[in-house]
Amino acid sequence: MPILPSLSPPSSFRLGLRAITGNFGNSLISYAARSFSTKHHSITPCCRYSNRGATSPSAILKNYRPNSLSPRISVRTFSRFRAITHYLELPDSYEDSKGLPFRKEDLNQREVNQIFLGGHLPAPLANKLLRILHGRRVAGTLDDPNLRANTAQFSAADQRKALGYLRANIPVDEVINAGLRAEDELKYLEQGDESGEEQAGETSPQASPSDPVTNETPIPTGRLPKINKSDSPYGVSPLDRIRAHNIAKREAEEKRLEEERKKREEEEAKKNIGTLQTAQQKPKELSPFVKKWAERATSNLKAPPEMKAWERLLPQFIMTVIVFAGCAAFAIMYTPPRRSERLWPTIPPAAATCLAIVGINLAVWIYWRVPPLWALMNRYFIVVPATPRPLQLVGAIFSHHKFSHMALNMVAFWFFATRLHDEIGRGNFLALYFASGTLGFMSSLTRLVLSGGLTYTTLGASGAIYGIIAAYFWLHKYDEFKLFGYPPDPMSGPQGLAFLGLILGMHVLPLFSKTHNIDIASHLGGILAGVAGAELAKRHMDEKARVRAERLKTMGALEKVVQVKEKDPQKTL
Structure with missing residues (x-):
């Protein structure tokens, strides 16, 4: 079987990247990403790629000039x-x-x-x-x-x-x-x-016993x-x-x-x-302006309110069910708009969707630095087990305190999300993204409430992004991946299931450490939602493809009947 570039940048990846960084970033990053390829077995994929119009790796290598991108560094410098x-x-x-x-x-x-x-x-x-x-x-x-x-x-x-x-x-x-x-x-x-x-001759500790004894x-x-x-x-x-x-x-x-x-x-x-x-x-010392809004955003509670565990979790559970139902309805009923009706008609749908999500994350990160918005952000954009609110499960998906946290999440999101979007479409993609993030924070909230961690808070898009990554590898669970051409041919690379196992293993190890500050429950909940959502999306698309094929087959049979009647109208009398 030929090696298909399932992890090489599709058209939406390239065009969306060009919208952000221009041709320079597109050519450089697409060359690196094309080195991550997969080899497909003879199974029926949920969607096929179209490489028409895609830039070949040889063309990128031909136009790639490392001397113009970075200064020349002598290898001897590192060991001199x-x-x-x-x-x-x-x-x-x-x-x-x-x-x-x-x-x-x-x-x-x-x-x-x-x-x-x-x-x-x-x-x-x-x-x-x-x-x-x-x-x-x-x-x-x-x-x-x-x-x-x-x-x-x-x-x-x-x-x-x-x-x-x-x-x-x-x-x-x-x-x-x-x-x-x-x-x-x-x-x-x-x-x-x-x-x-x-x-003799040792006048100080600096003299050696082997030195000759002289009068000098x-x-x-x-x-x-x-x-x-x-x-x-x-x-x-x-x-x-x-x-x-x-x-x-x-x-x-x-x-x-x-x-x-x-x-x-x-x-x-x-x-x-x-x-x-x-x-x-x-x-x-805070300025009077910042101090005023900080006091308004600070709760006056001395301790978490006395509530039973089910009283904290029941409203959030109902909110999770509502989000799941809405995601399922949206995935089933969504119809892609015409090109003329799109907000960004020159950008592929996958890149447009991912750019919008990245923009929302960036805007929320900026809002955290506006003092008048602190009260609103603390109420709806961070999960607080002490005073949980249903909308926190959705708002926290787009919320980051640190720019480094947001940047790392968005890089991983862009790399996998554009590819998954091209395979399953915008309706299924958005449904999977919101379902993964919501289930991730519901899992984290449940763990904190049941373990008595009411003084902790959590936020970030990691749960949703892990759901996207898990969904992608689940759709390619039997495909063989190669990273930068390794392992070399004829050796086969690890399958998608191996990457899923690696991701789960990375989350099992921190469980034995008491010093980590990673929301493991949120990540695991997102992974579970991603795998389940990818399987449901694949079955839904396969069913739609089957119905469409039967419809085309039926239409073909009707056309044959009409043609026969037109050729011999006497037989119908």
Whole structure:
């Protein structure tokens, strides 16, 4: 069987996308979406695609110019800075005068000039300075005065620029490394005091025991002699190094918290809460205009009203039944308007419907930012188990507080909704969308009321969108899907049932977590309504197709009878 582009953008997807982003967004996103294809088995689909006039992938690839869409990025940039960054990884051969490599290759003169703002510093000397300073950051010796002799030839300004370049490109926890270094110096001194031995030539912890003893001042190396940090006769293991690093990190955090606590106590003793704590405890002052409408939108209830569970759920259940009945009647009685009667005649019906829903979601998100509308929004556009209202089940489908939440939902909605709309039509699509969203919030409200979660609220189009996604994969439950051409031929991709199982699995895992804030019940209710609605829509369309075929067949038989009578009118006498 040939591979049909069931997840490639149909005409409504392309034209609707062009209405939003123009030809640029249409060509780019349609190329990515065409990589998501399905392979159909020999089953009777509920609807067939028409690819006439659709842009082929080869044509899109021919017109696609990545250099004109995004700047060219060298792959080497992602792996250029590879260096030792932890004190525990410091090699035994490290010396401050040589430093540590800070990246795979040295800087060239052009890069040196950009860092140090001029050509006064040759590239070899600049790389030497960078290696020394990077080594000190790892060894925890940035502030060691005994090592300044190795960088005395460089000016203070050049050292600051080099250190800024390293800190901007190579993240190193200098505080923890310095703490580990201090611990090693302390242990070294303690071991020296216990043994009572004075090694010749060791005038400071910076000197190495392998350095030759001379009458001159020893050159500081920046490394400590090896210290037996473990009681094991086998030496220090990688686990010991990891443990030491974690201990140092924890002690540094404890030290920071202790300093903050002492500072806070000092401020409190002075009857001054402090700037940071004041900002945390005292909210931002609202303007009189916003404060007035916030007070009007705020309920004066001290606690949820005393009501039985059935008293909270019965009106919402009746509302759900009414929505289901209305959706079923609309799906059966809806007749598509003529092209001249449509509001947007140049846009396909699927794109027009989806654009209208996206626009409503965007408008409701804007309404949440208009203070005079807060009371209305709190009453009808968010599900409140403490004071439920029937219209909340429908209004919350289009409601979002955060733009990121709305944008993520609308992207997923647009990708699947335009395709499902083309398959089942506007009547079935809108009925399925509203039924999925309403059942999703009814499921969520039931769970919150029965579990005593009356202080929670919920909103968002996720339940309806999961219903759309579930309906699409249910209609293609035996079709094989490929994502960006994978798995490659002749391997077959996962079927639609596998994607449904994956979606359900993603919702089962959060049930075992007590910290998630996802409305699982709403999603599961939407999925259930989507699967059931898709099956009913498919049977309804199949029945209409059967009746239409019988009607055409009957009309054909009548035409034959009429033709026979016209040819031999004597036989009818």
